Amino acid sequence: MSRITPPRPVDVAALFPQLAPLARPAIRLHPRPGSPTSNDSSVGGPLLWPADEPWPHCDESHDQIDELYEAYGVNAAEDYEWQDGPNPMVPLAQLYMRDVPLLRPPGQADLLQVLWCPFEHEPDYKPPTVLFWRSSGEVTKLAAGLPGPFAVEYDGYIPRPCVLAPEQITEYPDPMDVSKELQQQLRDWSNWQRAGSAVDSSWAPYPDAFYGSQLSVAPGWKIGGWPQWGLTDPNARFCAACDAKMEPLLTIASCEWDSSNIGWVPYEDQALGSLDNARVANPPRIQVSRKYRLQLYVCPNSPDHPHTDLIQ
Ligand SMILES: [Zn+2]
Numbered sequence: 001m002s003r004i005t006p007p008r009p010v011d012v013a014a015l016f017p018q019l020a021p022l023a024r025p026a027i028r029l030h031p032r033p034g035s036p037t038s039n040d041s042s043v044g045g046p047l048l049w050p051a052d053e054p055w056p057h058c059d060e061s062h063d064q065i066d067e068l069y070e071a072y073g074v075n076a077a078e079d080y081e082w083q084d085g086p087n088p089m090v091p092l093a094q095l096y097m098r099d100v101p102l103l104r105p106p107g108q109a110d111l112l113q114v115l116w117c118p119f120e121h122e123p124d125y126k127p128p129t130v131l132f133w134r135s136s137g138e139v140t141k142l143a144a145g146l147p148g149p150f151a152v153e154y155d156g157y158i159p160r161p162c163v164l165a166p167e168q169i170t171e172y173p174d175p176m177d178v179s180k181e182l183q184q185q186l187r188d189w190s191n192w193q194r195a196g197s198a199v200d201s202s203w204a205p206y207p208d209a210f211y212g213s214q215l216s217v218a219p220g221w222k223i224g225g226w227p228q229w230g231l232t233d234p235n236a237r238f239c240a241a242c243d244a245k246m247e248p249l250l251t252i253a254s255c256e257w258d259s260s261n262i263g264w265v266p267y268e269d270q271a272l273g274s275l276d277n278a279r280v281a282n283p284p285r286i287q288v289s290r291k292y293r294l295q296l297y298v299c300p301n302s303p304d305h306p307h308t309d310l311i312q
């Protein structure tokens with residue numbers, strides 16, 4: 001399986017040379033329904049998990065489910081086995097270095113595993129995530145019968161198993177992440193007219209929106225690149241251990257495209273039709289806080305420093 005993003009309609013760094021040094025590589029993951037094994041990179045697939053390692057649990061309170069239980073009775077909880085105590089975490093993504101060479105694993109590791117508790121915890125009402133770096137060659141005996149969660153906020157936090165078609169692309173900063181001067185230039189239609197017919201004149205009243213939706217940050221699941229803003233203004237993350245500015249690792253998206261950014265749909269999916277169907281645009285069926293995205297950040301100085309995350 002492969003997925004290829006059409007070239008951007010304009011070489012934006014040629015038009016705005018200040019953008020050239022801000023180019024960053026990103027790898028779009030393009031998750032699509034499939035039957036991944038633990039030897040595959042996946043979203044929502046089985047993890048290569050050692051038999052002698054305990055499964056991660058979320059130790060926070062899941063009391064809210066008690067309230068649901070009291071309010072709605074047995075039916076509200078019947079989809080999940082009713083238990084108390086730590087909630088087994090859910091495999092979200094497994095990424096092998098061979099598929100996603102932008103990863104910077106520590107030591108001999110060649111595999112990143114990401115899990116979350118499918119429950120929105122206070123104070124930010126987001127699912128807590130955990131990261132594991134592994135050397136796949138050291139996993140000789142696989143764990144059997146991995147536990148599932150009992151407390152689930154809603155089904156949008158349980159990914160449908162997907163195989164991946166990683167594709168490296170180039171991103172430029174979100175419009176809110178560039179200097180005021182460059183923002184002004186991006187808003188000036190006369191600068192865009194230098195690109196001739198490559199820029200549709202329907203963008204003339206708001207060319208910065210053309211930059212934001214078609215040329216800067218790719219929608220969907222990805223590794224690296226630039227963060228997309230929208231829920232808040234740019235909000236840099238700093239490492240709790242060393243105060244370094246953290247870098248985007250993984251973006252967990254609630255859709256790969258919508259009507260505002262259809263130009264990012266890979267060639268192979270354009271033939272699908274019904275692009276506006278939510279299930280077509282969101283194969284893993286993840287809904288982060290209903291419609292947003294969860295950005296994971298890591299410290300550039302050490303993979304041992306704690307990661308952090310942000311909903312946007
Ligand atoms: Zn939890």
Ligand SMILES: [Zn+2]
Nearest residue numbers: 239242299305
């Ligand atoms: Zn650090």
